Amino acid sequence: MNINLTLFAQAFVFLAFILFTWRFVWPPLMKAVTDRQNRIADGLAAAEKGARSLADASVQTEETLKQARAQAQEILAGANKQATQLVDQAKVQAKSEGDRIVAAAHDEVVREVAKAKETLRKQVGELAVLGAAKILKREVNAQAHADVLSDLAARV
Amino acid sequence: MAAEDHAELVEHAEHAEHALTPASYIGHHLTFLQHPVKPEGGFWTLHMDTLGTSIVLGVLVFGFLAWVARGATSGVPGKRQAFVELCLEFVNEQVRGIFDKSFEFVAPLALTVFVWVLFMNAMDFLPVDIMAKGLAAAGLPEFRLVPTADVNATFALALTVWFLMIGFAIKAKGLGGFVHELYAAPFGLPKLTFNPLTWIGVVLMVCANFLFQMIEYISKPLSHSLRLFGNMYAGEIIFLLLWLWAATGLAGTIMGSILGVGWAIFHILIVALQAFIFMMLTIVYLAMAHEHH
Numbered sequence: 001m002n003i004n005l006t007l008f009a010q011a012f013v014f015l016a017f018i019l020f021t022w023r024f025v026w027p028p029l030m031k032a033v034t035d036r037q038n039r040i041a042d043g044l045a046a047a048e049k050g051a052r053s054l055a056d057a058s059v060q061t062e063e064t065l066k067q068a069r070a071q072a073q074e075i076l077a078g079a080n081k082q083a084t085q086l087v088d089q090a091k092v093q094a095k096s097e098g099d100r101i102v103a104a105a106h107d108e109v110v111r112e113v114a115k116a117k118e119t120l121r122k123q124v125g126e127l128a129v130l131g132a133a134k135i136l137k138r139e140v141n142a143q144a145h146a147d148v149l150s151d152l153a154a155r156v
Numbered sequence: 157m158a159a160e161d162h163a164e165l166v167e168h169a170e171h172a173e174h175a176l177t178p179a180s181y182i183g184h185h186l187t188f189l190q191h192p193v194k195p196e197g198g199f200w201t202l203h204m205d206t207l208g209t210s211i212v213l214g215v216l217v218f219g220f221l222a223w224v225a226r227g228a229t230s231g232v233p234g235k236r237q238a239f240v241e242l243c244l245e246f247v248n249e250q251v252r253g254i255f256d257k258s259f260e261f262v263a264p265l266a267l268t269v270f271v272w273v274l275f276m277n278a279m280d281f282l283p284v285d286i287m288a289k290g291l292a293a294a295g296l297p298e299f300r301l302v303p304t305a306d307v308n309a310t311f312a313l314a315l316t317v318w319f320l321m322i323g324f325a326i327k328a329k330g331l332g333g334f335v336h337e338l339y340a341a342p343f344g345l346p347k348l349t350f351n352p353l354t355w356i357g358v359v360l361m362v363c364a365n366f367l368f369q370m371i372e373y374i375s376k377p378l379s380h381s382l383r384l385f386g387n388m389y390a391g392e393i394i395f396l397l398l399w400l401w402a403a404t405g406l407a408g409t410i411m412g413s414i415l416g417v418g419w420a421i422f423h424i425l426i427v428a429l430q431a432f433i434f435m436m437l438t439i440v441y442l443a444m445a446h447e448h449h
Contacts, residue, residue, distance in 0.1 A: 003308060005193060006203040010210065010303075010312030017214045018268045018316075025218060026264035028225040029244050032237070035230030 125152050178403070182396045185284055187298040188306065203306055205296075210303040213275045221271070243271070250436065254443045262442050265320070269313065269438050273384065274431035276303040280391050280423060285399065304430075305388040307381070314381035317438045321376070325445035333448075339366045380437050387430045391423050 194200035401412025
């Protein structure tokens with residue numbers, strides 16, 4: 001227990017080490033630790049943000065998909081409707097066309113029949129004239145008896 | 157750890173002019189390497205062993221810390237940096253637990269105290285007789301390896317902390333506040349009126365407060381330093397007493413070795429615990445210096 005100059009020398013050494021640690025050891029290590037803490041905190045925050053934006057994106061995707069599906073449905077329905085419309089329209093058109101063709105054919109037939117009748121009537125008239133001429137054994141003047149013949153043809 | 161003791165004792169016996177007694181063996185191991193700065197000696201003496209060991213340890217350990225600190229990365233730390241950061245965080249947690257503000261200086265101080273005292277204490281694990289033999293061969297016949305078993309070293313640490321404590325107290329409260337606390341705390345002062353009784357009361361309270369403060373200021377460095385010194389000195393003495401078993405022959409050497417191992421294992425706890433206590437008291441004293449009464 002003899003106190004001597006060692007005490008002061010030791011205290012001086014102690015102070016030197018304190019100052020050394022305070023100046024050269026503590027700040028860089030503490031800085032590294034706090035920097036890492038900040039980086040980890042930032043990383044965690046970023047990860048959380050990423051997860052949140054991923055959830056947002058998936059929600060948005062779902063929304064867009066639903067919209068697209070609805071749109072496709074709409075387009076499909078429209079196309080169906082249009083197709084039906086077209087078919088109906090074509091049907092109507094075809095019917096009217098058919099009707100028209102049938103009517104025209106009918107007219108033609110009527111006209112042909114009339115024409116045939118006319119021709120027939122003429123031929124019958126001529127035949128009648130021919131017959132009559134044969135019967136009369138004499139040439140009938142066709143011109144002289146035209147009115148009689150046409151009258152006859154009209155009656156046949 | 158003790159097997160060499162027998163040989164060492166024989167060595168002692170061969171070299172010593174006088175017979176090797178337990179007292180001379182222990183006395184030899186408890187003699188400082190003294191270097192008188194002035195011819196009259198006395199106070200003007202330096203313990204070169206205490207200073208040398210503590211300086212070498214300090215340079216090694218703080219040099220290591222500074223080396224790690226210089227290459228410290230805020231990215232993924234290596235094993236070395238992770239270990240140092242672990243120690244740093246440990247000390248920082250203690251400081252943070254006691255100090256809620258302005259620990260910029262206290263935390264490095266606490267780290268210095270803890271690490272340095274820990275390593276100085278750990279010198280107790282070196283086998284004294286092997287070391288003594290080696291040092292004697294190197295021309296240092298008397299050399300004490302444990303700086304903290306020198307009361308000069310522990311008082312140096314405690315008094316430095318004590319002066320820092322007073323400095324912090326003055327810085328925190330101002331010189332006026334510091335002096336005011338010397339006579340107004342911990343009991344307070346009665347309110348001064350025209351009644352002469354209150355004057356007597358104030359004088360009495362000032363005396364009581366001042367007495368208490370003085371006791372506190374004197375007891376702090378004493379308990380701080382003597383606790384560490386006492387533990388380490390006792391640990392050293394017990395090692396030496398155990399090594400004395402080697403003087404009784406082979407069976408005694410084996411017995412002493414077994415006991416020595418047991419004491420060394422227990423001493424690991426003491427070494428770490430005393431370093432920790434010394435650091436905690438340092439932090440507490442400096443925290444108390446910041447407190448306003």
